[in-house]
Each structure stands twice: as C-alpha cells, then as structure tokens.
Amino acid sequence: MINYSYPLYRPPAEANNIILQVTHGCSYNHCSFCSMYKSKKFEIKALEEVYQEIDTLAQSYPQAKKVFLADGDALCLETSHLLEILKYLKKSFTKLSRVSVYATAQNLLEKSDSELALLKDNLLNLIYFGIETGNEVLLKKITKGVNAQQIIRSLQKATKAGMKTSTTVILGIGGVAYTKEHIKDTAVLINQTEVTYLSTLQLGLDEDAKRGFFKHFDDFNMLTDTQVLDEQRRFLELLEPKNKVIFRSNHASNALHLAGTFPKDKQRLINEVRQALEIGEAALVPEMFRGF
Numbered sequence: 001m002i003n004y005s006y007p008l009y010r011p012p013a014e015a016n017n018i019i020l021q022v023t024h025g026c027s028y029n030h031c032s033f034c035s036m037y038k039s040k041k042f043e044i045k046a047l048e049e050v051y052q053e054i055d056t057l058a059q060s061y062p063q064a065k066k067v068f069l070a071d072g073d074a075l076c077l078e079t080s081h082l083l084e085i086l087k088y089l090k091k092s093f094t095k096l097s098r099v100s101v102y103a104t105a106q107n108l109l110e111k112s113d114s115e116l117a118l119l120k121d122n123l124l125n126l127i128y129f130g131i132e133t134g135n136e137v138l139l140k141k142i143t144k145g146v147n148a149q150q151i152i153r154s155l156q157k158a159t160k161a162g163m164k165t166s167t168t169v170i171l172g173i174g175g176v177a178y179t180k181e182h183i184k185d186t187a188v189l190i191n192q193t194e195v196t197y198l199s200t201l202q203l204g205l206d207e208d209a210k211r212g213f214f215k216h217f218d219d220f221n222m223l224t225d226t227q228v229l230d231e232q233r234r235f236l237e238l239l240e241p242k243n244k245v246i247f248r249s250n251h252a253s254n255a256l257h258l259a260g261t262f263p264k265d266k267q268r269l270i271n272e273v274r275q276a277l278e279i280g281e282a283a284l285v286p287e288m289f290r291g292f
C-alpha cells in the first residue's frame with residue numbers, strides 16, 4: 001500500500017512509470033501563477049518510509065525501468081539523501097534505466113558540478129524544469145525567485161553533468177503588455193542552453209492562483225488564442241538552438257498541438273501555426289477540453 005499525499009502531480013511523459021513521492025509539496029512554493037502545492041506544507045519524507053514504498057512497488061512492478069521522484073522540486077534534497085534513494089532504487093529495480101525529477105534553477109545552482117555528476121552516475125538522468133520566461137521583468141512579476149542568467153547557468157550545469165533536460169515555456173505569461181519582450185528574451189535564453197526537450201504551454205490561471213498573480217502583475221491582460229498563436233509563431237521563428245531539440249506543444253492547455261524536432265522541422269512548425277492563424281477557431285482545441 002502506497003501512502004501518496006494528494007494533490008500529486010507528475011509530468012505527462014511519466015504516466016506509465018513508477019511515481020515515488022520523496023517530498024511533499026514544493027520547497028519554494030512562491031511562483032505566483034502556480035497553485036499546485038499551495039495546499040501542502042513542504043516536508044521531506046523519512047527514508048525508512050521511502051524504502052518501504054520502494055519495496056512495495058518493486059514487488060508489484062519488478063520489471064519497471066523508469067521512476068519519477070515527486071513532489072514539486074525533489075532535487076532540493078541533500079545529495080547524500082538522494083543518493084541513498086537512488087542506490088535503493090537500483091538495488092530494487094534491476095532493469096532501472098532512468099530516474100527523473102522536477103527541479104528549479106535554485107536546486108541545480110545549490111549543487112556542485114561533482115554532486116550533479118554523481119547523481120547522474122546513479123541514474124538521476126532527466127530533469128523537468130519550468131523556464132516560463134526569459135524576460136527579467138516578467139521573472140520578477142511571476143516571483144520565480146531567479147533571473148535569466150541563473151536559469152541559463154542552472155541548465156548548463158545539468159547539461160554538463162550529462163543530464164537530459166525537459167523544459168517548459170508559458171505562452172501568454174507576459175499578457176498583452178509584455179508579449180514582445182517575453183518571446184524575444186525567452187528565445188534568446190533557450191538559444192544559450194542545450195535543452196533536450198522543449199515544450200510550450202498556454203497560460204491558464206485557476207481561482208487559487210489569480211489573487212497572488214495579479215498582486216504582482218496589475219497591468220496584466222490575458223492574450224486571446226490568436227495572440228497566443230502569434231507568440232508561438234514568433235517564438236519558433238527566433239529559436240536557433242545549438243543542439244537538436246525535441247519540441248512539443250501538446251499539453252492539455254494548448255489551443256494548437258504541435259510536435260517536431262529542431263532544427264529539422266522548424267519551418268514546418270511555423271507553417272502549421274500560420275495555417276491555424278488563417279483558419280481561426282476551427283483549427284483549435286475547443287476551450288472546454290483544455291486545462292492548465
């Protein structure tokens with residue numbers, strides 16, 4: 001019996017993998033647009049409890065190859081604590097090939113290069129990371145707690161350690177007033193990193209998040225779907241990553257779903273957005289089927 005604490009979130013790509021909760025909540029929990037863990041007090045789960053759950057999971061799924069460590073930023077754990085968990089996982093799941101985790105820039109910057117390399121050697125080899133925006137004004141408005149240079153540096157550290165990075169950008173997060181700066185600066189940021197995966201989400205604010213969000217962003221006006229698609233087009237046009245990047249825009253929040261690989265599919269992706277802009281609403285996922 002696994003004693004999950006809810007709400008429990010995991011990346012869509014981890015739907016068929018083992019979810020092991022090693023913390024509860026998010027150690028930062030201040031991003032103004034995010035209400036995921038507002039109802040949870042941050043806690044580190046005792047190692048004994050984690051080991052017991054690994055034993056239970058290994059009995060049910062002995063062939064499992066991939067494990068996701070929840071909750072919101074489990075990379076905040078001390079490296080020695082994470083290594084204990086990783087070693088126990090390797091011993092319990094003999095076919096284990098990948099352990100992944102949500103991480104913040106703060107988590108990555110707090111670890112030394114050698115600590116990250118050690119974690120990678122023990123199969124912590126995929127980091128899910130919310131970039132959101134590369135614009136300094138917006139990073140302050142959404143109270144992300146880091147600046148663009150820190151985001152770049154943290155992603156470069158993960159890459160240097162040999163970890164793959166799956167990153168997200170939020171279309172519409174600058175509203176009408178900052179749409180140009182948001183897209184330009186975010187593309188500039190990505191172009192200085194070597195992320196493995198890049199996804200664009202579309203901003204949605206639930207009732208719990210709205211008050212905190214508008215407190216720091218009183219000049220915010222939500223973009224229409226057409227304006228969001230125009231952001232998507234401009235973003236794709238400005239992206240010039242140094243490496244091959246797998247691009248997706250297929251989150252539940254997206255009005256238009258896209259998938260391709262940079263640089264090979266860049267022009268096709270741009271054409272698909274242009275075409276959707278010409279067709280209008282009929283080309284988009286109906287709003288009732290979307291969620292952030």
Ligand code: SF4
Pocket residue numbers: 026027028029030031034035036037072073104130
């Ligand atoms: S966006 Fe991530 S880092 Fe920010 S509060 Fe939410 S879970 Fe924590």
